[in-house]
Amino acid sequence: MSEEKERTGFGMPRPSRSAESKPQKKADSENEPNSDAKADSDEPDSDTLADDDELDLASEFEKSGVEEVLKSLDTELVGLAPVKQRIREISALLLVDNARRKFGLSTSRPNLHMSFTGSPGTGKTTVALQMSELLHRLGYLRRGHLIAVTRDDLVGQYVGHTAPKTKDVLKKAMGGVLFIDEAYYLYRAENERDYGQESIEILLQVMENQREDIVVILAGYKDRMDSFFASNPGMSSRVAHHIDFPDFSVEELEEIGHLMVDKEGYAFAPETEKVFAQYVRRRKEQPRFANARSIRNAIERARLRHANRVLESSSPTTRDQLMRLEPEDFLGSRVFEETDSQPEHS
Numbered sequence: 001m002s003e004e005k006e007r008t009g010f011g012m013p014r015p016s017r018s019a020e021s022k023p024q025k026k027a028d029s030e031n032e033p034n035s036d037a038k039a040d041s042d043e044p045d046s047d048t049l050a051d052d053d054e055l056d057l058a059s060e061f062e063k064s065g066v067e068e069v070l071k072s073l074d075t076e077l078v079g080l081a082p083v084k085q086r087i088r089e090i091s092a093l094l095l096v097d098n099a100r101r102k103f104g105l106s107t108s109r110p111n112l113h114m115s116f117t118g119s120p121g122t123g124k125t126t127v128a129l130q131m132s133e134l135l136h137r138l139g140y141l142r143r144g145h146l147i148a149v150t151r152d153d154l155v156g157q158y159v160g161h162t163a164p165k166t167k168d169v170l171k172k173a174m175g176g177v178l179f180i181d182e183a184y185y186l187y188r189a190e191n192e193r194d195y196g197q198e199s200i201e202i203l204l205q206v207m208e209n210q211r212e213d214i215v216v217i218l219a220g221y222k223d224r225m226d227s228f229f230a231s232n233p234g235m236s237s238r239v240a241h242h243i244d245f246p247d248f249s250v251e252e253l254e255e256i257g258h259l260m261v262d263k264e265g266y267a268f269a270p271e272t273e274k275v276f277a278q279y280v281r282r283r284k285e286q287p288r289f290a291n292a293r294s295i296r297n298a299i300e301r302a303r304l305r306h307a308n309r310v311l312e313s314s315s316p317t318t319r320d321q322l323m324r325l326e327p328e329d330f331l332g333s334r335v336f337e338e339t340d341s342q343p344e345h346s
């Protein structure tokens with residue numbers, strides 16, 4: 001079982017911010033209700049706008065830097081139209097919420113806990129990272145980092161281990177997003193005294209009392225998450241946004257491949273296009289297919305074959321050769337073997 005891991009970054013752009021693991025300004029007080037209530041108080045502050053003032057929302061939008069993140073979501077992520085739409089809606093809500101506050105309109109902080117459901121490799125972790133960035137830019141998260149955990153990071157093996165473990169993770173996540181992958185493993189219906197329940201109870205309490213300072217995103221397969229929510233109505237009612245990540249179509253997977261190749265500074269030779277399209281169709285039908293992740297793995301394997309090929313070639317190497325992926329770089333994959341083998345990563 002894995003140790004607790006704190007993952008931040010994931011190679012995604014984190015524009016103009018170096019917040020990562022700086023110590024927090026004040027001591028964390030993970031179970032103290034309403035700690036750090038910061039800008040969310042309803043009291044009008046000195047620069048509250050007058051009733052007949054006007055606010056240029058478009059320029060507020062621009063100033064917040066949110067558009068930048070939304071644009072990068074649009075250009076860097078293929079497909080996922082309903083996901084992108086929901087994220088735009090949430091951003092609009094928060095921006096309008098900020099504007100209302102400027103006019104002294106009392107407004108309670110919207111509930112921002114979410115569930116991201118979908119098959120492996122559909123972009124849940126990637127989008128969660130962008131979400132933490134957005135919420136930070138909109139002023140809803142003071143740090144905007146993301147801590148990704150699974151059951152093992154939250155639940156102990158012995159009596160008395162779970163509470164400190166869960167509280168420790170929560171403490172690290174304060175001011176940012178706590179991303180709980182495969183959240184349904186926290187709950188084991190067959191075992192009433194499973195320690196997972198203790199962790200769930202602490203999470204529920206913090207999700208309610210400290211929602212000023214933490215956003216919890218629960219992720220996993222849709223059907224399992226649905227039954228998790230059915231067995232844990234308290235959890236379900238605290239999650240405001242249920243976002244479903246659809247599987248990618250073959251065309252989208254191809255486009256994702258092109259995007260990745262381009263981003264890595266490689267290019268397909270013209271004949272490679274067709275071979276790659278065949279690769280995608282075959283791989284999609286095979287076991288352990290993981291959407292965009294399988295595509296990333298395929299490209300990494302192609303890069304290995306390419307490197308081998310270039311190194312073995314006797315002629316001097318050109319820039320073009322260093323960039324160009326040839327059909328054989330994909331045809332070498334087990335995906336093209338006739339026998340029904342079980343590919344691991346390519």
Ligand SMILES: Nc1ncnc2c1ncn2[C@@H]1O[C@H](COP(=O)(O)OP(=O)(O)OP(=O)(O)O)[C@@H](O)[C@H]1O
Binds near residue numbers: 080118119121181296
């Ligand atoms: N829509 C997309 N367009 C381009 N690349 C994508 C897209 N979705 C995911 N990727 C890429 O695919 C890889 C896997 O994505 P990610 O880790 O976000 O998936 P996930 O849903 O969290 O998977 P898992 O459920 O297995 O944790 C990453 O390298 C990511 O950059």
Ligand SMILES: [Mg+2]
Binds near residue numbers: 124125126181
């Ligand atoms: Mg993930």
